[in-house]
Amino acid sequence: MQFQQLMYFVAVAETRHFTRAAEEVHVSQPSLSQQIRALESELGAELFSRARGNIALTDAGEALLPLARRILADADTARHEVQELAQLRRGRVRLGATPSLCTGLLPDVLRTFHDQHPGIQLLLEEGGSHDLVRELARGALDLALVVLPLPAASPALTTVELLQEDLVVVSAAGAPRPGKGGSVRIADLQGEPLVMFRHGYDLRELTVAACRAEGFEPSFTVEGGEMDAVLGFVRAGLGVAVVPSMVAGRAGHDLRTTRLAPPGLRRTIALAHRSDVAPPRAARELQRVLLASRPDGLAKSSPSGS
Numbered sequence: 001m002q003f004q005q006l007m008y009f010v011a012v013a014e015t016r017h018f019t020r021a022a023e024e025v026h027v028s029q030p031s032l033s034q035q036i037r038a039l040e041s042e043l044g045a046e047l048f049s050r051a052r053g054n055i056a057l058t059d060a061g062e063a064l065l066p067l068a069r070r071i072l073a074d075a076d077t078a079r080h081e082v083q084e085l086a087q088l089r090r091g092r093v094r095l096g097a098t099p100s101l102c103t104g105l106l107p108d109v110l111r112t113f114h115d116q117h118p119g120i121q122l123l124l125e126e127g128g129s130h131d132l133v134r135e136l137a138r139g140a141l142d143l144a145l146v147v148l149p150l151p152a153a154s155p156a157l158t159t160v161e162l163l164q165e166d167l168v169v170v171s172a173a174g175a176p177r178p179g180k181g182g183s184v185r186i187a188d189l190q191g192e193p194l195v196m197f198r199h200g201y202d203l204r205e206l207t208v209a210a211c212r213a214e215g216f217e218p219s220f221t222v223e224g225g226e227m228d229a230v231l232g233f234v235r236a237g238l239g240v241a242v243v244p245s246m247v248a249g250r251a252g253h254d255l256r257t258t259r260l261a262p263p264g265l266r267r268t269i270a271l272a273h274r275s276d277v278a279p280p281r282a283a284r285e286l287q288r289v290l291l292a293s294r295p296d297g298l299a300k301s302s303p304s305g306s
Contacts, residue, residue, distance in 0.1 A: 156276060
């Protein structure tokens with residue numbers, strides 16, 4: 001009894017037609033018929049009744065069908081398990097993340113992942129949440145770290161909250177501290193020169209919206225930069241910037257960090273992937289490492305988008 005013969009037998013049993021079954025398994029009809037006859041000879045019983053062109057299972061065929069399906073399913077499971085193990089040795093993960101997360105969260109997480117799976121290639125794409133959602137939708141990314149809430153017109157995604165992070169104000173160490181009493185209100189940023197990120201940056205949209213909620217338009221001295229450029233301009237004394245606390249914690253001693261007065265500003269970071277496609281094994285392993293790094297008590301995975 002051969003594995004291929006069982007596959008042909010199940011195809012005929014499900015289609016009740018030799019020609020259609022041959023098309024499904026991509027062999028010629030005579031070859032399929034020959035293999036079915038060989039299987040019947042091996043088992044010593046006819047598996048199909050072929051009276052007047054109508055194909056029906058005999059009692060022997062009915063007895064074999066569930067067993068054949070189980071054998072084929074077990075073989076498929078074995079193939080899948082072996083392939084997944086291979087992916088952990090030499091697979092790849094395509095991860096998208098906002099630039100601030102590449103600076104703050106990811107270095108330690110990716111080091112842990114690489115130590116555990118040194119054979120997996122990590123491909124990282126930086127971008128704003130809107131751009132990353134588009135890349136997920138077209139299949140260019142396996143996972144993405146995005147800022148919630150997602151755009152209203154985003155595709156069907158599954159998201160898992162990783163952390164909620166406070167935003168802070170950074171300024172040059174030698175410049176006057178913004179605000180009073182060790183903290184700064186959003187209203188105190190009125191007239192304060194701001195170094196601002198480029199359009200499409202989640203932090204830009206959040207900061208501008210907070211200023212407008214206080215009734216003023218922020219004043220930019222420099223705008224259009226990425227995270228490293230913005231921090232460099234702040235170090236040069238060109239203004240202050242609103243950045244995530246994790247980024248500020250890694251920014252160095254030449255930058256001063258001032259917390260925002262209550263209620264402050266926070267952002268929610270989530271891990272996202274397409275709901276209709278399961279991430280590959282290597283990506284699921286990175287997802288496990290990322291989830292293990294998050295604080296306790298955050299929300300479980302949930303579908304989002306349209």
